[in-house]
Each structure stands twice: as C-alpha cells, then as structure tokens.
Amino acid sequence: MFDVAIVGAGVAGSVAAIALAPTHSVVLIDKQAEPSQRIGECLPPAARRILHRLDLLEAFNRQPHLPSQGMQSYWGSEHAQIVDHIRNPDGFGWHLDRQKFELFLRESAHQRGVECIWPARLVSSQDTDEYWDITLDTAHRVQAKFLMDAGGRQSPFARLQGIQREQTDKLIACWAMLPDDTQHRMAVLSATKTGWWYSASVPDNKRVIAFQTDSDQVNSEVKKDPDALIELALTCPAMARLLARLDDTSSVHGGVSAANSARLTQVAGYRWAALGDAALSFDPLSSQGMFNAMASAMQLVDLMQTGKNVALEYKRQIENIWQYYLIHKNTFYRQENRWKDSPFWKRRHQ
Numbered sequence: 001m002f003d004v005a006i007v008g009a010g011v012a013g014s015v016a017a018i019a020l021a022p023t024h025s026v027v028l029i030d031k032q033a034e035p036s037q038r039i040g041e042c043l044p045p046a047a048r049r050i051l052h053r054l055d056l057l058e059a060f061n062r063q064p065h066l067p068s069q070g071m072q073s074y075w076g077s078e079h080a081q082i083v084d085h086i087r088n089p090d091g092f093g094w095h096l097d098r099q100k101f102e103l104f105l106r107e108s109a110h111q112r113g114v115e116c117i118w119p120a121r122l123v124s125s126q127d128t129d130e131y132w133d134i135t136l137d138t139a140h141r142v143q144a145k146f147l148m149d150a151g152g153r154q155s156p157f158a159r160l161q162g163i164q165r166e167q168t169d170k171l172i173a174c175w176a177m178l179p180d181d182t183q184h185r186m187a188v189l190s191a192t193k194t195g196w197w198y199s200a201s202v203p204d205n206k207r208v209i210a211f212q213t214d215s216d217q218v219n220s221e222v223k224k225d226p227d228a229l230i231e232l233a234l235t236c237p238a239m240a241r242l243l244a245r246l247d248d249t250s251s252v253h254g255g256v257s258a259a260n261s262a263r264l265t266q267v268a269g270y271r272w273a274a275l276g277d278a279a280l281s282f283d284p285l286s287s288q289g290m291f292n293a294m295a296s297a298m299q300l301v302d303l304m305q306t307g308k309n310v311a312l313e314y315k316r317q318i319e320n321i322w323q324y325y326l327i328h329k330n331t332f333y334r335q336e337n338r339w340k341d342s343p344f345w346k347r348r349h350q
C-alpha cells in the first residue's frame with residue numbers, strides 16, 4: 001500500500017513525486033516507457049525557485065538546455081517589442097530539450113525512492129473507502145491512500161470518475177522542428193490574420209516553429225505535412241526573416257497538438273486531486289504550462305503537509321489561478337486589433 005499514487009510522469013507528476021518522496025511512499029505511473037519528443041520548450045525564470053527548493057537546480061544546470069534571453073514579439077503592430085530577462089530577479093529562463101528535461105525529472109524521482117512503473121496505462125480505479133485500488137494495463141495492481149491525476153490534457157483518472165473537461169476554444173498548434181546552427185536565442189512571436197506563430201531555438205542545433213490557429217482555420221495539408229507548414233511560415237514576415245538565416249529549412253519532424261484553454265470542472269475530491277494540465281490547460285501564448293504544472297504540484301504537496309482540508313483549499317487556489325489566467329489571456333488577445341473581422345480574432349474579442 002502506497003501513501004500516494006500519481007498517474008502521469010510528465011512535469012507535474014514527477015515534480016509532485018519528488019516533493020513527496022521525503023515524507024511519503026509514492027508510486028509514479030506512466031503509459032510511456034520514456035518521454036516523447038514534443039513541443040513546449042520555454043521554461044520561465046521563476047521555475048528556478050522550484051528547482052532550487054527541490055534541490056534539483058545544480059543537476060539541472062549541468063543539463064544541455066539553452067538560456068532564453070527573452071521574447072521578441074510582433075503583436076498589435078508590425079514593429080518588434082522586446083521583453084528581455086535581463087532585469088528579471090530570477091535571471092534568464094531556458095529553452096529546454098523537453099525530452100531530456102522530463103527524463104531528468106523521472107530519474108530524479110526514481111533516485112529519491114519513488115517506485116516507478118512504466119509503461120503502464122491506468123485502466124480503472126476503485127474506491128474501497130480506505131484506499132484506491134488501481135488497475136493498470138500490465139500485470140500491476142496498485143493500492144494507494146491518495147491518488148493524483150497528472151495525466152495531462154486527457155485527465156485519465158478524473159475522466160474515469162465521470163468528471164468533464166470544459167473548453168473555452170478550439171486552438172491547435174501545428175509545429176515542425178528544423179536544423180538551426182545560428183545563435184538567435186530570443187523566442188519570436190508574431191500575430192497573423194488567422195492565428196499566431198512562434199519560434200524558438202532548442203538544444204542540439206534545432207529550432208521549433210509553430211502555428212497556433214483554430215482547427216477550422218487551417219487546411220489539412222498544413223496539419224499533415226511539416227514542409228507545408230514551413231511554406232505557410234514564409235508568408236509571415238517575422239518567420240520568413242528567421243527562416244532566411246537557416247541553411248536548411250527541411251523539417252526534421254513535426255506534429256499537431258491540442259493547445260486550447262481547458263479545465264476540469266472538479267479538480268479535487270475525497271483523497272484525490274488533479275494537477276498540471278489535467279486540472280488546467282493553458283494557451284501556449286502564456287508560456288506558463290510547465291511552470292503551472294510545477295507550481296500546482298508544489299501547492300498540492302504543501303497542502304497535504306499542513307493537514308488542512310486539501311480538496312477544499314486546493315479547489316479554491318486552482319479556481320483563483322484560472323480566473324487570473326482568463327483575464328490575462330483575454331487582455332493579450334484584445335491587444336491585437338489588426339484583423340478584427342477575421343474569425344480567429346473575432347472569436348477572441350467577443
């Protein structure tokens with residue numbers, strides 16, 4: 001019997017496991033044998049505080065992530081606005097090798113005594129009134145007093161309990177990874193009539209380029225073919241300038257990801273809670289998804305240590321974060337007024 005079972009060993013689940021390890025017996029479960037290559041690489045400077053608190057900062061600094069100097073954005077105007085990290089009290093952020101970062105978190109959890117089970121998918125969970133009896137799609141059967149859903153946008157445990165996710169929009173991200181040996185270390189963001197682009201350099205001389213739009217505002221070729229996406233990127237002046245610096249603009253790989261804002265209608269209950277994207281999924285415009293995953297894990301663990309009514313207090317905190325997030329998101333989208341009649345922007349100005 002474990003004190004806590006965590007479903008999902010992404011950023012949220014691994015950070016929660018590491019934070020709980022000194023005081024609780026923890027089992028961490030993931031359906032993937034190892035983290036996959038995926039989009040989402042900008043880690044804001046404030047994450048340093050959490051890494052420091054978990055005694056991970058030194059080892060993290062030895063990893064080959066790139067420093068992020070800030071953001072150059074073309075939003076509301078064709079002129080660049082630069083927000084750099086130079087005056088940020090937490091220092092620079094990072095452009096991560098996302099796969100290595102997640103692997104590092106998984107390994108840190110394992111080294112600190114967390115029982116790790118992967119690949120294993122949650123199939124069902126039975127509440128026996130004293131503990132959760134968890135069935136996985138492997139031979140494993142796990143029992144735990146508390147269950148955390150850190151399964152990302154699928155919210156696998158909460159969904160099994162019949163809890164719905166509420167979506168505010170239909171944003172998707174079509175992305176491609178390209179070779180890049182330039183030293184351009186600022187992320188670039190640029191609005192266009194049908195959505196917005198961003199690009200950032202990542203370790204191993206690569207660059208990610210992504211187009212965020214509504215699923216009905218982009219043709220299927222761009223969704224299927226990263227090279228068609230790069231063709232479309234050339235119609236955006238800021239992306240065309242970046243691509244012009246590269247020797248080779250053929251994609252290494254790419255994909256399409258859900259990027260809409262969504263939340264679970266109930267984020268905690270008796271002896272369970274959801275964290276990270278399983279609880280709240282943010283628009284990538286915020287660049288805060290991983291930080292929110294880490295912060296919600298720390299909030300939940302802190303509440304469990306206090307012995308307060310975890311579900312009640314945690315629900316209140318997550319609701320506050322969601323309300324602030326919506327205000328910020330709407331404020332940013334409303335600052336772009338150049339294409340008021342285009343469906344993408346009209347939906348965001350309503």
Ligand SMILES: Cc1cc2nc3c(=O)[nH]c(=O)nc-3n(C[C@H](O)[C@H](O)[C@H](O)COP(=O)(O)OP(=O)(O)OC[C@H]3O[C@@H](n4cnc5c(N)ncnc54)[C@H](O)[C@@H]3O)c2cc1C
Pocket residue numbers: 007008009010011012013029030031032039040041042043044120121122123150151152153154156173210257258259275276277278282284287288289290291293
């Ligand atoms: C286009 C795009 C760009 C983004 N860019 C950024 C960015 O620059 N910076 C940033 O901070 N954030 C960014 N994000 C958001 C960020 O990627 C997420 O917020 C973050 O991954 C959330 O972490 P998580 O651990 O909550 O969920 P996830 O990373 O989704 O992890 C969930 C884990 O649960 C496992 N799992 C799922 N179902 C089951 C099951 N049934 N059984 C067992 N295991 C299961 C999965 O395998 C996975 O490992 C971006 C998102 C998108 C879509």
